[in-house]
Amino acid sequence: MENPKFPLHLCHVHKLSNFINRTHILVHSIALAFLFYYRASFFFQHPNTKATTLPWLLVFASEILLAFEWLLSQSFRWRTVSRTVFPERLPENDKLPAIDVLICTADPEKEPTVMVMNTVLSAMAMDYPPEKLHVYLSDDGCAAVTLNGMREAWRFAKWWLPFCRRYGIKCTAPEAYFSAGGGGDGYEDGDSGGSEFVQEKEHIKEAYEVFKKRVTENARIEDARSNMRRDHSAVMEVIQETSSEGDDAIQTNEAKNMPLLVYVSREKRPSHPHHFKAGALNVLLRVSGVISNSPYILGLDCDMYCNDASSARQAMCFHLDPKISPSLAFVQFPHKFHNISTNDIYDSQLRSIFMLLWQGYDGLGGPCVCGTGYYIKRVSLCGSSISEDGDAMKLRQCFGPSNQFVKSLRQINKPDHMFIQRNNAQLNESPLLATCAYEDGTKWGEVAMVEDYFTGFHLHCKGWISVFCDPKRPQFLGSGTTKLDEFLVQGTRWSSGFVEVAISKFSPLIYGPFKTHTFLQSMCYAEIALFPIFYFLTLWCFAVIPQVCLLNSIPLYPEISNTYFIVFSFVFLSSLSKHLYEVLATGSTFQHWVNEQRIWMMKSVTCHLYGSVDAFLKKLGMREASFLPTNKVDDVEQLKLYNMGVFDFQTSLQFLAPMVALVILNMASFAVGIARGIFVGELDKMFIQIFIAFYVIVMNYPIIEGMLIRKDKGSIPLSVTLLSALFSLIVYFLGSIIFM
């Protein structure tokens, strides 16, 4: 910073892969143009009957939609970049800005308190001046076990933090640290202190066991207060030794070299919508505003701990770079997970998002907020429109009735705000800030289900940029969903959230194009908002129409002898091989490519369908918003199946029926198609349709196995198979009636 010869970070443009991507876009587009020409000319050349026109039109429409989706998704491949940081070049500790860490938890049964406290402890123990760290936990469960857990965590932190500091521990979450035993890179994390280290480690480990025992014992005592979760007033506590006066706590903490630790459970009333995580974050934003008001905020989910103590310093390499800092809103680290198996049948690691797409996003102005693992500038969230002498009435209309909060907002726009730490700590108005009526009639209301994506989009439309930082060592590790059921429920929630934005007045295709940093960046946003709709529509079509037509001997594609057969084959092979190339280039295996193809089909016919429908129903006011947090408690049996790479089909009929029915339909049409091909000689005419059915069957073999071969608990129950068979029979008859 002081010496411009040594930048704090570097950006590398991936020239070779960008060249490959752009070439592929060109070639693939040309092939698509031929394909469309073939489809369009059909309607002029052939004497059309109903049997061919309607299915042809539907297939053509699906091809257009899928091609459009493909085109949007190429924005991510246009200019991929990656970043390197040099935290050792940062200024001295006393020149570093303060950080508020905001952590959310919602349900002590699905989110075990020990896990939540590991996240809290890992944030407290980051390699950053403790007087500049403030950790806030929002507890939407309003559970005594969580509050007690915080007190226990504070006690244990007095051991844990000095230990981490003395030995430079990287993984600052105790559970992960003690269970891994190593730093993952060949030597033990922190092992430079010899026998003294070993001894102390043993000692701390014992203290950790005691801590864990006390927290879990509390959990058992916890009564069934679940109905209380929806109806209670705000609870807030600054965690400290004994007394409960906030201001003292701050001084005591500073003296003890401990970050500030605050528990917040906002008020909830059944009559008030609480907006789930977005609502919780808004409360934390206000409460932290009047207590510590740090210029930077680290957002974390309760299941995502710090795996590298240096993440704050890495993020500061961007935030403190005078060249980009004025327009930089946030630095996003990827989601990585500690529980991914080698086979990863459900693609729980979200490979393409964080290993590929986000690098492309980054090259265009930055990725969206991803809900966890981001360092965001407070001003970007609520300060940009505030000036020192702004009209107080107006500010209160915008930000609500708290004078202290309005005062805190004024402060963040002052140039020296970076270095104001905790000196304005005031707790008396903070309960007001956590009431559910606080936001009534203010500008706080605009929150979405996928609060992260929406926030990112808004910031980028206001001219901010962001940065994606993906260092070799994962900075944060979370728990990925390793159960099919959870995975599909989560996928449905995400789809619903994205489509909700897609059909709102903020639809990226309309609202974004000339507001974001680059045009292509808003195409990325559009792709994310729209892909559920595109995929569910097209995949349902491709899984039903060619098959029903095959059963009825209606050809939809060129014969093998037709030149256009080559065009169709090329488009198919070009997209599959590009996907395979991307999977292999990001270090994954052929098997993982198969997994991604399969899970894409499965999610498209279930999650994306239900999510889109859910969003439309919400829009029509026929459904209430809901946010089911994913379950983070490991089920031993289920985990065994996941680790063995075996599908666990213990999920609702709603999810199973479409998948099973479509596989049955494809099996039937394949069998009939082959038989006709051989005995009636239709192979030439029907080849592509037979092949589509074949491809669906091969890719979804685990479903067939679950249906016909497996007999264990995770297999598909016979009743579901029969019901789905009935369903596919109905689809067949309906299709035949419509097309004939």
Ligand SMILES: O=c1ccn([C@@H]2O[C@H](COP(=O)(O)OP(=O)(O)O[C@H]3O[C@H](CO)[C@@H](O)[C@H](O)[C@H]3O)[C@@H](O)[C@H]2O)c(=O)[nH]1
């Ligand atoms: O009413 C609620 C519901 C959830 N949460 C918290 O939100 C976080 C994310 O919930 P989780 O069940 O883990 O959902 P995921 O699908 O795993 O979360 C992903 O998707 C969310 C959007 O749907 C993002 O906010 C997350 O950051 C992203 O990791 C957790 O810390 C929850 O405790 C709340 O605070 N209040």
Ligand SMILES: [Mn+2]
């Ligand atoms: Mn999660």
